[in-house]
Amino acid sequence: MAAKIITITSGKGGVGKTTATANISVALAQLGQKVVCIDSDIGLRNLDVVLGLENRIVYDLVDVIEGRCRIRQAMIKDKRFEGMYLIPAAQTRNKNAVSPSDMIQLCNEIREEVNWILIDSPAGIERGFKNAIAPAEEVLVITNPDVSAVRDADRIIGIIESEEKGPARLIINRLNPEMIRRGEMLDAGDVLELLAVKLIGIVPEDEKVLRSTNIGKPVVTHEKSIAGQAFRNIARRMMGDDIPLIDLDAKDGIFNRISRIFNTGGE
């Protein structure tokens, strides 16, 4: 099968890496794909909580790497979604418990059995981040439309380029059309213009995200959520489908402009 290995990263913390990993993974599983998501944030694990699998953890990533269990034993099957698995991070260790080559080896071991391996990266540009991108074939960079998150995304994209991981694709998360209209937030065009990478999706601000994170039920499962729809679209774009960006406000010129940029590949 040879899975496609994707790492989701951001540089800055709190922009939505874990939320995006959880939701895209579930959306891919709902499309009939076999997905393993790996939490590489050793010591600060979160992905299990967002996915609502916290109380199912027996073995974790470090247990696999240090040989205390087989990789199959650490893969937690999500009973709600057919074909969805999680390899959780260790909570009681730190980033140095894992090396980039450990990550590559681990991904190679499971890649024949699944369609996708999604790796949730920790914030920062140190060891944990290096571990997360080492096995990646493609990197998705997630940012919020604010100056500091975009600055960090720019730095991360530079590192990904120098690691020859191919061109990164961008997710703009928590875009608030109302604030853009009031001129209080960067719009997607500003962000793309600075970062000069291809866009794979824009996720609007949605209160349902926080609520679904707290109850461990990813927002993609919520049919009416606009953020959920955005994540479903990202998953389908990853599958190679040509999906236009959702129109948040037909009267607003901003989103027409975004979709124009998207259609021309962010150039």
Next chain:
Amino acid sequence: MTEVKAIADFPIKGFKEGLLLTIGDGDWNEIQFKLLSQIDEKTKFFKGAKIAIEIGERVIHAAEMAKLRDSLSDREVKLFAVLSTSQVTDMNTESMGLKTRKSVLKENHAGFGSAVLDGEPAILLQKTIRSGTSIKYAGHVIIDGDVNPGGEILATGSIIIWGKLRGSVHAGMDGSESEVICAMELDPINLRIANITIKNNKLLRKLKRKPVRIKIDNGKLTIDYWDNKK
């Protein structure tokens, strides 16, 4: 490639290595016949010539090529290159020991070295200079791309940016005040030529979103906007 001699059916150009004949569409045997009879008519002109033929995307097999080469050499004309856009033809050409477009171009480029005028060392970077990237160079730096906030360029020479300058730049690092900084749009975090910096400068506040050149004039940084009315 210089003069064009319009002799009958095939446009002929003279170039450094010899003559270039451009062959159009049509039946290969017919074309070969026409070509040879044209050469027979102008034996004086062609005798001892080295020719290359340009055949576009036409596929010619090695046997056909060999036949043409033999017929030409009977007339004391040497076929030395077959320029085509077809990979198959290129492979056949190479197997015959003839030159292809690639090898001819390569040799022509090798000849460029001596033609260079008295220039100064410079590097061209065709990419975005992102946050955390530092470019240091003893010479001039040309960027085809943006310089983002957090990116920096340090050069002993001038800095030319075909893009937006939003990071930090320092031209004339070793004190040369004759260096310039050019950008399509300027909004720098820090900008310096020799030892003069734009920080806290009045210039910074009234920058326009226009292509600009910054240089030192009477010990001060001055801004020239590029204006096509000049």
